[in-house]
Amino acid sequence: MTQFNPVSDKVLVELTAVLTPNQISTARADRQQHAQDMSQHEPHLSEVVVWPSSSQQVANVLRIAHAQRIPVTAWGAGSSLEGNSIPLFGGITLSLARMDQIITLHADDFQVTVQPGIGYKDLNAQLGRHGLFFAPDPGANASVGGMLANNAAGSRTVKYGATKDNVLAMEVVLANGRLIQVGSRSVKQSAGYDLLHLFVGSEGTLGVITQATLRLVPLPAYISSAVATFADVATAVSAVVDLRASGLDIAALEFIDAATSELLSREEGVDWGENPTLLLEIHAAHAETAGLDLTLVQEICQGMGAIGFAATTDTAVRQKMWHTRHHMFETLRRVFVGHRWQLADVAVPISQFPALVQFARQTLQAHNLPELLVGHAGDGNLHIAIPYKDEATRQRANLANEAVVLHAIELGGTATGEHGVGIGKAKFMMREHGETAVTVMRQLKQTLDPHGILNPGKIFPNP
Amino acid sequence: MTQFNPVSDKVLVELTAVLTPNQISTARADRQQHAQDMSQHEPHLSEVVVWPSSSQQVANVLRIAHAQRIPVTAWGAGSSLEGNSIPLFGGITLSLARMDQIITLHADDFQVTVQPGIGYKDLNAQLGRHGLFFAPDPGANASVGGMLANNAAGSRTVKYGATKDNVLAMEVVLANGRLIQVGSRSVKQSAGYDLLHLFVGSEGTLGVITQATLRLVPLPAYISSAVATFADVATAVSAVVDLRASGLDIAALEFIDAATSELLSREEGVDWGENPTLLLEIHAAHAETAGLDLTLVQEICQGMGAIGFAATTDTAVRQKMWHTRHHMFETLRRVFVGHRWQLADVAVPISQFPALVQFARQTLQAHNLPELLVGHAGDGNLHIAIPYKDEATRQRANLANEAVVLHAIELGGTATGEHGVGIGKAKFMMREHGETAVTVMRQLKQTLDPHGILNPGKIFPNP
Numbered sequence: 001m002t003q004f005n006p007v008s009d010k011v012l013v014e015l016t017a018v019l020t021p022n023q024i025s026t027a028r029a030d031r032q033q034h035a036q037d038m039s040q041h042e043p044h045l046s047e048v049v050v051w052p053s054s055s056q057q058v059a060n061v062l063r064i065a066h067a068q069r070i071p072v073t074a075w076g077a078g079s080s081l082e083g084n085s086i087p088l089f090g091g092i093t094l095s096l097a098r099m100d101q102i103i104t105l106h107a108d109d110f111q112v113t114v115q116p117g118i119g120y121k122d123l124n125a126q127l128g129r130h131g132l133f134f135a136p137d138p139g140a141n142a143s144v145g146g147m148l149a150n151n152a153a154g155s156r157t158v159k160y161g162a163t164k165d166n167v168l169a170m171e172v173v174l175a176n177g178r179l180i181q182v183g184s185r186s187v188k189q190s191a192g193y194d195l196l197h198l199f200v201g202s203e204g205t206l207g208v209i210t211q212a213t214l215r216l217v218p219l220p221a222y223i224s225s226a227v228a229t230f231a232d233v234a235t236a237v238s239a240v241v242d243l244r245a246s247g248l249d250i251a252a253l254e255f256i257d258a259a260t261s262e263l264l265s266r267e268e269g270v271d272w273g274e275n276p277t278l279l280l281e282i283h284a285a286h287a288e289t290a291g292l293d294l295t296l297v298q299e300i301c302q303g304m305g306a307i308g309f310a311a312t313t314d315t316a317v318r319q320k321m322w323h324t325r326h327h328m329f330e331t332l333r334r335v336f337v338g339h340r341w342q343l344a345d346v347a348v349p350i351s352q353f354p355a356l357v358q359f360a361r362q363t364l365q366a367h368n369l370p371e372l373l374v375g376h377a378g379d380g381n382l383h384i385a386i387p388y389k390d391e392a393t394r395q396r397a398n399l400a401n402e403a404v405v406l407h408a409i410e411l412g413g414t415a416t417g418e419h420g421v422g423i424g425k426a427k428f429m430m431r432e433h434g435e436t437a438v439t440v441m442r443q444l445k446q447t448l449d450p451h452g453i454l455n456p457g458k459i460f461p462n463p
Numbered sequence: 464m465t466q467f468n469p470v471s472d473k474v475l476v477e478l479t480a481v482l483t484p485n486q487i488s489t490a491r492a493d494r495q496q497h498a499q500d501m502s503q504h505e506p507h508l509s510e511v512v513v514w515p516s517s518s519q520q521v522a523n524v525l526r527i528a529h530a531q532r533i534p535v536t537a538w539g540a541g542s543s544l545e546g547n548s549i550p551l552f553g554g555i556t557l558s559l560a561r562m563d564q565i566i567t568l569h570a571d572d573f574q575v576t577v578q579p580g581i582g583y584k585d586l587n588a589q590l591g592r593h594g595l596f597f598a599p600d601p602g603a604n605a606s607v608g609g610m611l612a613n614n615a616a617g618s619r620t621v622k623y624g625a626t627k628d629n630v631l632a633m634e635v636v637l638a639n640g641r642l643i644q645v646g647s648r649s650v651k652q653s654a655g656y657d658l659l660h661l662f663v664g665s666e667g668t669l670g671v672i673t674q675a676t677l678r679l680v681p682l683p684a685y686i687s688s689a690v691a692t693f694a695d696v697a698t699a700v701s702a703v704v705d706l707r708a709s710g711l712d713i714a715a716l717e718f719i720d721a722a723t724s725e726l727l728s729r730e731e732g733v734d735w736g737e738n739p740t741l742l743l744e745i746h747a748a749h750a751e752t753a754g755l756d757l758t759l760v761q762e763i764c765q766g767m768g769a770i771g772f773a774a775t776t777d778t779a780v781r782q783k784m785w786h787t788r789h790h791m792f793e794t795l796r797r798v799f800v801g802h803r804w805q806l807a808d809v810a811v812p813i814s815q816f817p818a819l820v821q822f823a824r825q826t827l828q829a830h831n832l833p834e835l836l837v838g839h840a841g842d843g844n845l846h847i848a849i850p851y852k853d854e855a856t857r858q859r860a861n862l863a864n865e866a867v868v869l870h871a872i873e874l875g876g877t878a879t880g881e882h883g884v885g886i887g888k889a890k891f892m893m894r895e896h897g898e899t900a901v902t903v904m905r906q907l908k909q910t911l912d913p914h915g916i917l918n919p920g921k922i923f924p925n926p
Contacts, residue, residue: 108708108814151653162651165628180900186871188625188810188842188880190614190664191888191895192922193904197660201653218710245571247681248748285711289752347651351571379651408649417651425654432654437643440911441656447910448903459655 004089004453005069007047014068015050015092018060023051023098034075034085034093038140040340041083041423046073046093053098055171055179055210062208063177065092065453073455074204076146077119079138081343082422084150084203088457094208096145102126103211110216111168111185116145116209132216135160138418139326145209151201153418155325158244158378159251159283160217162418164200171211172199175449185213198444203420204455206448220251220283222290225318228301229275229308233257233361236276237354239304240377243280244350246300248293252281253378254325255357260332260372267331268324275307278377279321328374332385339387342397346408347381347417356382359407367396381417382408406431421459429461467552467916468532470510477531478513478555481523486514486561497538497548497556501603503803504546504886509536509556516561518634518642518673525671526640528555528916536918537667539609540582542601544806545885547613547666551920557671559608565589566674573679574631574648579608579672595679598623601881602789608672614664616881618788621707621841622714622746623680625881627663634674635662638912648676661907666883667918669911683714683746685753688781691764692738692771696720696824699739700817702767703840706743707813709763711756715744716841717788718820723795723835730794731787738770741840742784791837795848802850805860809871810844810880819845822870830859844880845871869894884922892924 005011007026015024025031026048036043052058065072071091078085087093100117107130114123119141124133134144138152146152148170153162160166169183183189183196199207230236240253255278256264262274280297284290294311301309312318324331333341348356357373360382364371375382384404386397405415405428415421415428429438442460445452468474470489478487488494489511499506515521528535534554541548550556563580570593577586582604587596597607601615609615611633616625623629632646646652646659662670693699703716718741719727725737743760747753757774764772775781787794796804811819820836823845827834838845847867849860868878868891878884878891892901905923908915 106812106814108704109812110707111812151657153651153653157651162653164657174899174903178899180903181897182900184877184895185812185875186810186843186877186880187812188616188620188839188844189877190616190625190879190881190883191877192664192884192892192901193669193907194614194627194657194660194664195900195903197657201655201657206656241571244573286752286755288755289749292749292751347649349569349572349574349648349650351569376651380649381651412648414647414649414652414654416653417649418653420653421655429655432647434644436637436641437645437658438655440637440643440658443910444656444907447906 003069004071004091007070007091011064011068011070012048014064015048015061018057019050019052023053025049034078034095037078037080037083037085039081039083040342041086044086044088045090046087047090049093049095051095051098055173058094058173058208058210059177059179061092061094062173062175066176066451069451069453071453071456074149074208076117076143077141079140079142080146080150080422081345081419082416082424084420084422084458086423096143099210105130107132109185110218111213112216113211113213114144115211116143118144120144120147127216128219131219133219134166134214135217136163136166144212144214148200148209148212149202149204150420153376155252155254155376157376158253159249164197166215167196167200167212168215169213170196170199170209172207172209174207175451175454203422203458205445205459206454222284222287223318224282224290224294224311224313225321226280226294226297226309226311227272227321228278228280228306229273231275231305231307233276233357234354235305236278237357237377239278239301239306240353241350242300242304243297244378246296248296250280250378251283252279254279255375255377257371257373259370260328260374263335264324264328264331267335270320270324273308279325329385332372336387339389342386342388342401344384344401344404345416345419346405346413347379348408348411348413350380352411352413353377353380356408356411360384360404363400363403367400369396369400379417380413423458426459426461429459466532467534467554470533470554474527474531474533475511477527478511478524481520482513482515486516488512497541497558500541500543500546500548502544502546503805504549507549507551508553509550510553512556512558514558514561518636521557521671521673522636522640522642524555524557525636525638529639529914532914532916534916534919537612537671539580539606540604542603542605543609543613543885544808544882545879545887547883547885547921549886559606562673568593570595572648573681574676575679576674576676577607578674579606581607583607583610590679591682594682596682597629597677598680599626599629607675607677611663611672611675612665612667613883616839618715618717618839620839621716622712627660629678630659630663630675631678632676633659633662633672635670635672637670638914638917666885666921668908668922669917685747685750686781687745687753687757687774687776688784689743689757689760689772689774690735690784691741691743691769692736694738694768694770696739696820697817698768699741700820700840702741702764702769703816704813705763705767706760707841709759711759713743713841714746715742717742718838718840720834720836722833723791723837726798727787727791727794730798733783733787736771742788792848795835799850802852805849805851805864807847807864807867808879808882809868809876810842811871811874811876813843815874815876816840816843819871819874823847823867826863826866830863832859832863842880843876886921889922889924892922
């Protein structure tokens, strides 16, 4: 699949014929802006960047690329964390940035149809006026298209599900430039193969999403939040399991280890202390319910030995809490001057989360690396941020990451909970899925993209 | 794909070699028991019935069928409603009835791993002891494997989702007899293509499900139910839209038209009167919430002009309500002696539900057919039961069904909300999905089942 052609003058002429002059650039500056995502993976330049403004233009670009065997890497906001949008084989970077409109709000159906380039935070700012929101929140202002392509998740997934659970229908352009509609605006549908979920999470390797109808949620009438601190990590993560087993419908349940809590308290002015911390959020339709849920959460945390528990319905306090959490990585970058970062993203069944955290800590200690662990604990999703400057530390960071991934898979979990496979997780696909399942995935890829032009070098080991 | 071979003596010898004598039968009585589901579609005999007891035996049977080009139709409980499990091209009926065990209960993870032949009611009877349940409830004691294959849904889908939303991982035997694992016990996973949802709802045409890990829900602490009656259909279905738009988390929201209400009140001793009726159920973690939700539901219904509203927390009353609803079709069969039935199953975005119901009534009237309409209204899912005895009425029933399906698709909906495509809905696939999407589905079928042996004649128009 790696027999690609360069973007020749002939190809540029063809592209120019289906785009306007301001929709195509071979300038180095433009290509550099689309050479790297937010991960540690090495940048790579594409040969040309295009910014189509319609599905038909996307289709025209893909038709040309398909005929000429040119790689095409779709680009949303460049906020992916596993090299997912790096154009490893050059070719065309297809930016959806100019397809960023809300097409139709179906308010009575709690649905909105959007173009893929819209940022989910921008979308939610507009939806808020209608009392609705799109629940997945990966953190950075990811594009909806990128969230769909990577099946992004985030803090609220414990209650509302990942991106795949919040999409009903999409328009997709296939590798050969043909447009298809998948899914349905009907929330119930049993009409043939679920093509929708085949494209969601396929990281731009099976098609390019050009439109999506998303499931929305009413803004909760009552939101409360809480910060619980524990004397040690084992107690904190055990409390997570108990909170989940209680059947309480918690909207967010985040774990932050002692070192990160201390760092964020110091740098960001939150009062989380120097202990393992849980951040919680509860959404309720009634004030009474919010209070009852919070009481139960407090009882469970204190029953597990929480040494601190501060609950609030104050919006400012809650927003400060989430701002600190969501910008944690920026804070880490600021504190660890001149470092690069290996970011781990594994997930396990919730019952195995304590075992995963314990193994991760031991592994980091064994490799003489700092313990910066945070996680969407309610989902069993653990992130580890490992800073490095020199090659030796980078290698230790890689070894630690690999050990944690393999252990997560052994515990019944996954190499990637929400960042996607991209470049970095391809080598674990066989271990996680088995050879036959990976073969089936390759067959599907071959069927839908016979020339392998769509985002080559991702997902599969040894392209 | 229809060049199949008969089940010759040679094939029987091969099958006998991988099964025990009590796991295979060519007796007419056994084949007749597996010739027809609960739909109006004509029965068709397979040539042999096999009852494997392990995944490996399923794999062995498929390996033989693949090599010899023998059709294989998987069989769960035979409760499908669109001919989904009728062995149209003969060959092998592969009954999963003897693979009916719970393999592992992962109580802390709210998950259970089961074999496909277990009935979901039997499963729930066992799970109840642990305070958990598997939420989808299609009505008849469908097998879990059949529910997965057809993406069955039912009354509680409005809160808990369809079967596809309640499965995390499966073991599947491919057409060539190879076993694969799809999905993950981790609720979060972004590791490659979503093979899980490709097999869910594929009606046994892409593989045979031999094991599944299901998502469970804690039994709600407080359950209340209500019956609301309305002077006319338009008001009742408008109340449905309002109830959904309120953002209330209703666990069931069923619509029953006047004629059916009257019939069930008379035959089953419920007091629903002779008016369009809504059946509601609310699940809550706190008694206070249950009361508050119910008050809000009553306010909305009465604001929409409900002429009756009876709420209760009495378990016996609620169970009677659901028993009456779930056995409605048996009651209809009893009352309409000697009739056969055309069952419609369409779904639309909830905002279009009133328009769908109005169109359906006009269509039934125009064809001089009784108005027996019920629906999982909260999901926009409408069922119509049309009795017929003679060929002329059967043809009118078909025309009415076809008109309603096409209108549902026009309204942004689907030809089948929960019964699957089977035989009866294949002709609507092009209209619903478009030619390119159906072509993609065919390509996937061809890729995974190159000889077309798995449940031939289903899903696709003109096999």
